[in-house]
Amino acid sequence: MAKHDATERDAVDRYTGGSLGGSLPDNLWMHVGLIGSIALMSLPIVLAALMSTQSVSQIYEVTNLAPGGQGVDNYTRALFEHDLFAFMINSFIMAIAIVIGKIALSLLAALALVYYDFPYKNAVFVFVLFTLMLPVPVRIVPLFELMVNLDWINTMWAITVPYLASATAVFLFRQHFMSIPASMVEAAKLDDIGGIKFLIYVLIPMSKGMIAGVGVITYVYAWNQYLWPLAVINNKENQVLQVGLKSLEGTAAAGQIEWGLIMSGAIIALIPPLIVLVVLHKPLLETFGLQQK
Amino acid sequence: MARIQLENITKRFDDVVAVKDLNLEVDDGEFIVVVGPSGCGKSTTLRMISGLESVSEGTIRIGGVDVTGQEPSDRGIAMVFQNYALYPHMSAKRNMTFGMKSAGSFTDEEIEERAMSAAEILDITDLLGRKPGALSGGERQRVALGRAICRDPQVFLMDEPLSNLDAKLRVQMRAELAKLHDELGTTTVYVTHDQTEAMTLGDRVVVLDGGQLQQVDSPQRLYDFPENRFVAEFIGDPAMNMIAVDVADGIASHPAFSIPLPDGDSLSVGSAVLGIRPEDLYLADEREATSPETFEATVSVTEPLGDSLLLHGQIEGHEFKIQAQPRRTITPGDTVELGYDPDRLHLFDRDTGEAIYHSDPTASIAPSGVTQ
Numbered sequence: 112m113a114k115h116d117a118t119e120r121d122a123v124d125r126y127t128g129g130s131l132g133g134s135l136p137d138n139l140w141m142h143v144g145l146i147g148s149i150a151l152m153s154l155p156i157v158l159a160a161l162m163s164t165q166s167v168s169q170i171y172e173v174t175n176l177a178p179g180g181q182g183v184d185n186y187t188r189a190l191f192e193h194d195l196f197a198f199m200i201n202s203f204i205m206a207i208a209i210v211i212g213k214i215a216l217s218l219l220a221a222l223a224l225v226y227y228d229f230p231y232k233n234a235v236f237v238f239v240l241f242t243l244m245l246p247v248p249v250r251i252v253p254l255f256e257l258m259v260n261l262d263w264i265n266t267m268w269a270i271t272v273p274y275l276a277s278a279t280a281v282f283l284f285r286q287h288f289m290s291i292p293a294s295m296v297e298a299a300k301l302d303d304i305g306g307i308k309f310l311i312y313v314l315i316p317m318s319k320g321m322i323a324g325v326g327v328i329t330y331v332y333a334w335n336q337y338l339w340p341l342a343v344i345n346n347k348e349n350q351v352l353q354v355g356l357k358s359l360e361g362t363a364a365a366g367q368i369e370w371g372l373i374m375s376g377a378i379i380a381l382i383p384p385l386i387v388l389v390v391l392h393k394p395l396l397e398t399f400g401l402q403q404k
Numbered sequence: 405m406a407r408i409q410l411e412n413i414t415k416r417f418d419d420v421v422a423v424k425d426l427n428l429e430v431d432d433g434e435f436i437v438v439v440g441p442s443g444c445g446k447s448t449t450l451r452m453i454s455g456l457e458s459v460s461e462g463t464i465r466i467g468g469v470d471v472t473g474q475e476p477s478d479r480g481i482a483m484v485f486q487n488y489a490l491y492p493h494m495s496a497k498r499n500m501t502f503g504m505k506s507a508g509s510f511t512d513e514e515i516e517e518r519a520m521s522a523a524e525i526l527d528i529t530d531l532l533g534r535k536p537g538a539l540s541g542g543e544r545q546r547v548a549l550g551r552a553i554c555r556d557p558q559v560f561l562m563d564e565p566l567s568n569l570d571a572k573l574r575v576q577m578r579a580e581l582a583k584l585h586d587e588l589g590t591t592t593v594y595v596t597h598d599q600t601e602a603m604t605l606g607d608r609v610v611v612l613d614g615g616q617l618q619q620v621d622s623p624q625r626l627y628d629f630p631e632n633r634f635v636a637e638f639i640g641d642p643a644m645n646m647i648a649v650d651v652a653d654g655i656a657s658h659p660a661f662s663i664p665l666p667d668g669d670s671l672s673v674g675s676a677v678l679g680i681r682p683e684d685l686y687l688a689d690e691r692e693a694t695s696p697e698t699f700e701a702t703v704s705v706t707e708p709l710g711d712s713l714l715l716h717g718q719i720e721g722h723e724f725k726i727q728a729q730p731r732r733t734i735t736p737g738d739t740v741e742l743g744y745d746p747d748r749l750h751l752f753d754r755d756t757g758e759a760i761y762h763s764d765p766t767a768s769i770a771p772s773g774v775t776q
Binding site for chain 2: 292294295297298299300301302303304308312313316317
């Protein structure tokens with residue numbers, strides 16, 4: 112029995128990288144390195160969080176790294192006095208609309224590419240991939256002209272529709288559908304289940320992880336859009352958070368930029384995608400074929 | 405239930421001919437097994453009957469109706485796949501009823517009733533709430549069968565349904581499939597590469613090779629009266645021994661032996677191939693001789709199988725397999741004296757491989773065109 116315990120213990124030790132006393136010297140430098148790089152990477156966010164609680168004068172004392180007492184004041188002012196709350200709602204609607212639209216469109220495209228036969232199918236797929244070379248910033252001038260012609264300037268349409276077509280999402284869904292056994296489709300054919308029904312009742316439930324993964328990537332991407340909304344939205348009511356954040360820079364108290372206010376805005380802008388990321392990190396990792404131990 | 409008729413079916417994939425000019429009739433309620441090596445066109449044939457694969461030439465009738473151009477769902481068939489094709493996110497019951505619900509031609513009560521009765525037949529009532537991931541291979545196979553039974557089809561099509569099961573479960577499910585067919589009496593076409601499955605399940609067995617029909621017969625007749633060398637060597641395990649001989653005046657002669665062919669006095673075909681199954685050869689000292697001749701062989705390999713001892717013997721540099729009685733001490737290098745069962749000899753044409761003679765005295769019911 113004792114021997115058995117010892118063997119088990121050995122196995123556990125091997126798995127966890129050894130007991131702390133035994134193997135610390137081996138791993139010490141690796142851990143120091145890892146902790147150091149994590150600290151370095153999180154430093155900007157930690158500093159922003161700290162500064163968002165400080166008053167203007169506290170910020171200008173460079174050595175003062177203690178949390179200040181102006182946190183609540185900074186956040187309420189940013190959210191309501193400077194309308195970040197309204198911008199956030201606009202950003203939220205835009206991001207959700209893009210996520211839903213992009214996933215719906217890409218699922219349909221992948222369905223057609225995998226399960227239907229039509230001439231030049233591969234050429235169509237290559238053409239879809241080709242659009243990767245033309246993201247929104249490259250198309251900004253002709254796209255702006257189109258928006259003017261459609262009379263979509265300053266509308267939600269302008270900041271959502273141009274983002275709906277996505278080669279990446281089509282590619283990911285196509286690859287995933289191709290990994291589903293052909294006999295499932297054949298079983299459906301024998302039962303006279305049509306394409307859309309098959310998509311809704313079979314493919315989507317079987318692709319939940321992939322859909323959630325694409326959703327997270329798209330949400331974060333859409334939330335962080337800056338250049339295109341800046342160009343196409345020029346009134347305050349319809350503006351999004353990332354552009355609204357920039358407007359905080361103009362505020363000044365006694366000639367000094369209000370960094371506390373700006374940092375609280377930055378933290379506010381950071382939180383929603385962070386929540387999405389934390390909640391859906393598992394399917395996101397699956398999407399990229401990564402595994403978590 | 406229905407009769408299936410395949411008339412001059414040909415299937416081409418670009419340059420490759422997968423099935424060539426196939427004619428086959430499956431009787432109402434018959435259990436027919438299609439067997440052959442990989443790539444012989446057996447699955448393609450099944451898929452053409454199901455409508456999942458189009459037909460290049462020919463006509464398929466189910467129940468007298470020409471279904472050649474019909475959609476799979478209009479043919480009144482149900483198919484069981486090798487990998488079961490169950491939807492992983494649906495419970496066993498929903499898997500069984502999903503297709504029927506979508507078809508819309510059944511009421512909810514009817515669907516419920518049919519699912520429950522199928523589940524009872526297959527003894528899976530307790531498993532209906534589980535998803536495929538929580539079922540064992542055998543249980544999944546039952547659910548897949550249940551899905552097919554629910555639809556009460558005219559024809560069952562089964563594509564190697566037992567291949568993914570372990571050996572023990574396969575034997576068990578094989579018996580259950582036979583029982584199920586007795587109960588339901590639905591016309592069934594069953595594809596397999598396993599000859600044991602083919603022999604045990606089929607009312608008749610279809611042997612295919614290279615996309616061409618080799619023989620259709622009952623399992624016993626297939627074993628006793630193979631119409632050509634391919635069937636003779638494919639059916640039976642270990643395979644039939646084949647040795648080149650000269651046939652003159654009813655005697656098959658070889659440098660090492662000459663075997664008189666019973667009732668074959670008039671046979672003088674020159675060079676031919678003599679076929680003797682390993683189980684029809686025995687060691688001369690094992691039993692009273694039934695053969696007029698014995699001959700000697702040198703043992704090169706011994707394979708004890710428990711119920712028998714399989715010997716690989718050399719006769720004039722030609723390899724022979726002999727199924728001897730077990731628990732003998734024979735080692736490689738030994739010389740053994742062999743007898744044979746004179747009623748179980750087969751002769752095949754050396755060029756075409758067609759059977760020209762079976763020594764079985766009941767061979768009067770042998771397939772037409774085969775000389776005795």
